[in-house]
Amino acid sequence: MTKAVASETGKGKGRFWIFVILTSCFLVFLMPALLILVLVGMLPTLVAGFVERHGLGRVQVTATLNLAGVLPFVTELWSSGGSFGQLMDMASSVYTWATMYGAAFSAIIYLWIGPYLAASYLDFKAARAIHYYEKQKTQLLEDWGDALTAEPAKEKPDTL
Amino acid sequence: MQKSRYEVNFSLTLPHLDTLGGAAYACVDSRDPSNAVYAMVPKDGAAFRHAVLQQMLGRSVANVACPLDATPIETESGGWVQAVIVPFPSGGALFNTKSPTRYSESDLRSKVLPDVVAGIQALTTHDLAHRSIRPDHLFYTDGSKAHVTLSECFSELPGQSQPLAFEPIERALAHPAGRGSGETTDDMFALGVTILALLAGAMPCEGMDDQDILNSRIARGSYNTYIKDVAPRGAFGALLRGLLCDDPRQRWGLDKVLRWLEGSMPGDPMSVQNYITASHYRFQSRNYTNRRLLAQALHTSFEAAIGELSNPSFQGWIRSAVKDQVGSVVVERLFDHGSRDRAALKLNGGTLSKVIQLLDHEGPIRFRSLSYMPDGLDGFVAHAVVTENKTVLRDLEDFFRAGYGRDLAVLAAGDSTRLRWIAMELADIEQHVDAKGLGTGIEHVLYYLNRALVCLSPLFEQCQVANVPQLLVALEALAGERADRDLLIDRHIAAFAAVRWSDCSGMVAELAKCENRHLEKALRTLKLYGLAQAQFEVGPLPHLCRHFAGKMRAAVKELHHPRTVTLVNRKIDELAETGNLLKLHDDVNFLSVRNRDRQRYKAAREQLARIERQLGAIERGFKPTDPLAAYMGQRVAVCAGYLTLLVTGLLTFLPGL
Numbered sequence: 001m002t003k004a005v006a007s008e009t010g011k012g013k014g015r016f017w018i019f020v021i022l023t024s025c026f027l028v029f030l031m032p033a034l035l036i037l038v039l040v041g042m043l044p045t046l047v048a049g050f051v052e053r054h055g056l057g058r059v060q061v062t063a064t065l066n067l068a069g070v071l072p073f074v075t076e077l078w079s080s081g082g083s084f085g086q087l088m089d090m091a092s093s094v095y096t097w098a099t100m101y102g103a104a105f106s107a108i109i110y111l112w113i114g115p116y117l118a119a120s121y122l123d124f125k126a127a128r129a130i131h132y133y134e135k136q137k138t139q140l141l142e143d144w145g146d147a148l149t150a151e152p153a154k155e156k157p158d159t160l
Numbered sequence: 161m162q163k164s165r166y167e168v169n170f171s172l173t174l175p176h177l178d179t180l181g182g183a184a185y186a187c188v189d190s191r192d193p194s195n196a197v198y199a200m201v202p203k204d205g206a207a208f209r210h211a212v213l214q215q216m217l218g219r220s221v222a223n224v225a226c227p228l229d230a231t232p233i234e235t236e237s238g239g240w241v242q243a244v245i246v247p248f249p250s251g252g253a254l255f256n257t258k259s260p261t262r263y264s265e266s267d268l269r270s271k272v273l274p275d276v277v278a279g280i281q282a283l284t285t286h287d288l289a290h291r292s293i294r295p296d297h298l299f300y301t302d303g304s305k306a307h308v309t310l311s312e313c314f315s316e317l318p319g320q321s322q323p324l325a326f327e328p329i330e331r332a333l334a335h336p337a338g339r340g341s342g343e344t345t346d347d348m349f350a351l352g353v354t355i356l357a358l359l360a361g362a363m364p365c366e367g368m369d370d371q372d373i374l375n376s377r378i379a380r381g382s383y384n385t386y387i388k389d390v391a392p393r394g395a396f397g398a399l400l401r402g403l404l405c406d407d408p409r410q411r412w413g414l415d416k417v418l419r420w421l422e423g424s425m426p427g428d429p430m431s432v433q434n435y436i437t438a439s440h441y442r443f444q445s446r447n448y449t450n451r452r453l454l455a456q457a458l459h460t461s462f463e464a465a466i467g468e469l470s471n472p473s474f475q476g477w478i479r480s481a482v483k484d485q486v487g488s489v490v491v492e493r494l495f496d497h498g499s500r501d502r503a504a505l506k507l508n509g510g511t512l513s514k515v516i517q518l519l520d521h522e523g524p525i526r527f528r529s530l531s532y533m534p535d536g537l538d539g540f541v542a543h544a545v546v547t548e549n550k551t552v553l554r555d556l557e558d559f560f561r562a563g564y565g566r567d568l569a570v571l572a573a574g575d576s577t578r579l580r581w582i583a584m585e586l587a588d589i590e591q592h593v594d595a596k597g598l599g600t601g602i603e604h605v606l607y608y609l610n611r612a613l614v615c616l617s618p619l620f621e622q623c624q625v626a627n628v629p630q631l632l633v634a635l636e637a638l639a640g641e642r643a644d645r646d647l648l649i650d651r652h653i654a655a656f657a658a659v660r661w662s663d664c665s666g667m668v669a670e671l672a673k674c675e676n677r678h679l680e681k682a683l684r685t686l687k688l689y690g691l692a693q694a695q696f697e698v699g700p701l702p703h704l705c706r707h708f709a710g711k712m713r714a715a716v717k718e719l720h721h722p723r724t725v726t727l728v729n730r731k732i733d734e735l736a737e738t739g740n741l742l743k744l745h746d747d748v749n750f751l752s753v754r755n756r757d758r759q760r761y762k763a764a765r766e767q768l769a770r771i772e773r774q775l776g777a778i779e780r781g782f783k784p785t786d787p788l789a790a791y792m793g794q795r796v797a798v799c800a801g802y803l804t805l806l807v808t809g810l811l812t813f814l815p816g817l
Contacts, residue, residue, distance in 0.1 A: 057794040064801030068808035075812050110800050115784035115793025122789055126778040133771045140768050147720045148764055 016049055031082040034074060037090070041070035044104035062107040069103025164231045165191050166245050168199040176253055181206040182315035187245060196248040197228065200315050201241050207337070207542040210626065211612035212288060213244065213314040221286060223279030225249065225312040232623055242624040246312050251300020254308065255358060262361030265396050272298070272358065275308040277417055280347050284414060289342045291318035293350040294326050295357045317539035318342055323363065324370045325386065326350045329377050329406050331533055333456060334524035337543030338532025345408045348417065352403025356386055359396070378452045382406050398425055405429040435520070441477045443468065451481055455520035458512065462528055469507040469515065482518045490518060490571065510564040517571045525568045528555040534572045534579045538609035545606050546616065553602055560593040597672030599665065603655035617652035628661045629696045632689060632704070639703035647707055649685045657688065663695070664688055682711050683750055690742030700739025709736030712750055719754060720761040728753055
């Protein structure tokens with residue numbers, strides 16, 4: 001089971017890096033400034049992808065939020081022609097860095113809140129299941145009486 | 161139990177009417193006090209001639225005491241005994257062994273013999289032989305002493321209590337219980353000895369040892385042994401020579417005696433000694449020229465005699481001694497003189513028994529402790545069972561298991577059709593004698609051989625059960641007397657039912673398989689009795705029904721499901737009062753109910769365990785660190801991430817939204 005998960009994780013990581021390299025090759029010729037923005041802006045995701053050893057879940061959360069933070073600046077750079085000057089303008093704004101890395105940082109909050117939400121949901125479901133099982137148990141005990149809970153006697157040979 | 165017509169006075173015994181199988185008591189017929197009767201009560205551990213009792217019951221056989229009724233009688237202690245009511249011979253006995261009387265030839269000829277012979281003749285018409293004719297078994301019917309009657313002949317095995325002198329040699333050689341039902345010719349011999357005793361006023365050979373009498377009779381003939389000093393002359397001399405002839409084929413029969421009574425004089429029997437051989441054989445330091453005596457000696461020293469079989473001189477002597485056609489063939493087969501491998505010959509007890517039979521072809525079948533006439537096996541087995549003679553029972557098992565019984569019966573039958581039929585019937589015995597299960601074994605053999613024998617189960621000590629309906633009625637009475645009595649089927653009841661009601665042999669075999677499973681045994685017994693009740697149309701059996709219902713109720717406690725317990729108990733209560741055993745068995749169908757209950761109980765326990773496992777897992781609540789919550793939390797975070805990306809993308813690319 002562990003081996004299978006590790007193998008799955010390995011494959012996912014491989015695909016992730018292939019995507020990163022291909023996108024980089026494409027952008028390096030088309031819009032080098034855009035490439036630099038993406039590479040620098042997505043640095044938390046690259047670090048997370050590099051250090052993560054336990055599946056892609058956390059990397060996915062970091063990547064999606066990091067991308068959500070970078071995406072407005074990519075669009076802005078794209079629409080303004082993708083010049084290095086424009087890039088430098090963006091880089092000189094704290095707001096730019098705060099948005100890109102802050103978005104990536106919010107992944108930690110997401111990943112922290114997620115299990116709490118899940119536990120609450122499971123507790124809610126368990127309350128309903130407990131009610132169902134208790135009802136079944138009561139029904140069984142009503143049907144069979146104490147004989148059901150008593151230690152079962154060894155099946156006696158036929159005696160009269 | 162219904163009050164009997166007859167009142168037995170158990171304090172007034174009639175020892176002169178006692179037999180080996182029954183004790184006689186004074187009895188009054190409450191309906192007709194002038195009817196002189198006595199009651200014959202079977203003794204414990206003794207065998208009756210049940211077939212004869214059934215055949216004669218309520219009939220009128222001239223000059224023979226016939227059973228009038230067989231009825232349960234209440235004892236002084238409050239118990240019940242089965243008593244047979246017999247006409248009381250108020251004239252007393254003709255002959256008292258303690259103070260014997262002599263009778264003149266004329267008295268015998270005019271007063272005694274016509275009645276006795278008429279009695280024997282009347283029995284012959286019913287295809288019966290009396291088998292216990294002797295002076296003290298002849299009685300005057302009333303005080304006028306005008307008529308003589310023969311005693312009853314059903315309360316002991318044929319010839320069982322006869323002194324050796326009153327039995328023909330071949331039957332005298334057998335065990336008293338195995339002397340056989342015999343034929344009229346055997347009664348004629350006993351009549352001859354009786355006449356001699358009445359004439360002499362003493363029992364013949366009185367004071368002599370039985371073995372000496374037997375040896376003398378074999379060596380010199382019965383007539384010569386009994387007539388010591390003065391031989392009766394004239395008509396009585398001829399009569400005695402005719403009746404005391406040792407060859408049953410030459411012995412005077414009824415026709416000749418009747419002719420003699422009318423005054424004619426049938427010819428004397430030819431005196432032929434069939435058993436003398438030309439040369440002697442020496443066995444255990446004694447020379448034998450009489451085959452019968454040697455046969456007897458071989459049987460007496462049975463184990464030592466087996467060794468003698470391998471002695472070539474013995475084999476040669478046997479070949480020369482047995483000269484009849486069939487006998488010679490059998491001898492050749494036994495010793496297989498053509499065989500090169502002499503070691504392969506089976507020279508065992510069975511071979512010795514056959515050799516004994518060849519030497520004394522009219523004599524009893526003899527093997528170790530067994531010694532019975534071919535027509536006496538029924539009584540012999542019955543006696544062995546009631547007296548619990550383990551040696552005889554073990555030898556019987558060995559004997560029939562090895563198949564000797566049938567071979568020897570065929571050999572002993574000779575050209576007698578009656579005995580050949582008996583031999584053929586033994587085939588069925590062999591498959592049962594060695595079996596151990598219910599309905600088989602020696603009990604099966606007992607009831608198979610004794611078709612009229614009552615059931616000897618210890619349960620029926622105080623009543624007589626002669627057929628399956630009576631069995632149910634007796635069980636009903638027992639259940640009524642004491643509710644806690646164990647009325648489960650035992651070996652005797654099972655064998656009795658299997659033989660008397662062949663349809664149930666399959667069920668008895670099934671019963672045998674569950675001998676140690678008491679509940680199943682009880683339920684199968686109930687079914688067996690129920691089917692018998694239905695098939696033989698026996699009326700309701702409420703006590704028996706309640707008895708089995710009680711057993712079922714005890715077993716119901718083992719059921720787990722309270723509602724099933726209530727329902728089954730209610731059903732049992734309803735059916736217990738119907739007296740219908742089959743309905744009780746089939747409608748309750750307890751075994752099926754119990755199996756279903758066990759399966760459902762097992763399933764319910766498994767379900768409860770599963771529920772408790774689930775509850776244990778979820779009742780403690782979930783924490784974010786629980787693997788399931790952590791996993792689901794991560795999935796939630798991933799979904800939220802994608803959602804955020806989607807919203808951001810939409811707001812970025814479609815700013816007008």
